[in-house]
Amino acid sequence: MDLYQHFREEEYPYIDQVLSWRDEVTERYHSKLTDFLHPREQKIFQSLIGNEETLKLQFFGAWEDAERKRALLTPFYEEITAKSFEVELLQAKYPEKFVTISHPDVLGAFLSAGIERKKLGDITINDGYIQILVAKDITTYLISNVTSIKKANVQFHSIPFSQLLDSTNRWVENTATCSSLRLDVLIKEMYQTSRQQAADLIKKGLVKVNFQTIEQAAFLLEEGDMLSVRGKGRSRLKEIQGKTKKDKVRITFEKLL
Structure with a gap:
């Protein structure tokens, strides 16, 4: 069977x-640590490696619901801990009474400093504090x-994972029935707009x-796909979930509040 299909x-x-x-770890018996992967990349990785009995695959993003x-x-016999992922949790305090800071503001500041997105994990902003997970080699x-x-x-500094703030991500689940899994059709349903x-x-x-x-517009979505519509x-x-008697597609989707 063709794997790529x-x-x-x-x-x-x-x-x-x-x-x-996979071949590198299997043949050389040493571990492979990746940069930060988004959910689709994680899903592909898991589907390709998940059943390999001689290998062990784990993901880490600090927060339980991290994206x-x-x-x-690693080879199956290797022990994996949080330290194995070579990440650090950075935190900074800001004056929330005088300035409003959002996720894009924080990400923009880091990217403007010349950091690649793949070196940065999730960001949480809560009660005047900013926390971000980063690759350890760029912390300094x-x-x-x-x-x-x-x-x-702001002044970022490294803190232990025991001080992890609660995630501010709030996803609301909905169901819908669509004519197809085309991108324009799903945007229409998920964002309550016209197809045009x-x-x-x-x-x-x-x-x-x-x-x-x-x-x-005809791009077909798959289960687990993440959508972002500016604004x-x-x-x-x-x-x-499958098709209805009228040949419609029944889906469950989530929106981030």
Whole structure:
């Protein structure tokens, strides 16, 4: 059976990468630690490696509901702990009475410092504190170079995972019946807009699927796909339940409040 038939063509290079990691660990008996992976990448990794009896695969993102996680692939006998993932939790306090800071503000500050997104995990903002999980090898650079967000001066420092703030992610589950799994159709259902408006958003490059801009309205979604529509928030296709008697597709999806 052709392995690639289960995946999208644009995912083939990543599949090749995962398979090369598998071969490397199997043949050389040493571990492979990845950068932070988004949920779709994690799902592909798990589906390709999950049943390998001689290997062990684990993910870590600090928060229980973390989206971005580092993956560690090891021989089955290796012990894996939180330290194995080589990450640090950074925290900074900001004056919430005088400035409002959002997730994009924090991410923008880090990216502006020249950091690649793949080196950064999830971000939580709660009660005047910002926490972000980062790859350990860039911690010193980040602390020195990210000293302001919007108009607020901040000073990040490393803290133990025991001080992890509660995640502020709140997902609300909904069900819907759609004519198909086309991107424009699902945006129409998930964001309560017209199909033409959905098509316009896609054409303007305002829609991402699994963190990649998609400009084809006919793009077909799969279970577990994450959607982001600029100005309208994020959602994910949680489950494809099957078809109705009228040949419609019944889905369960979640929206981030």
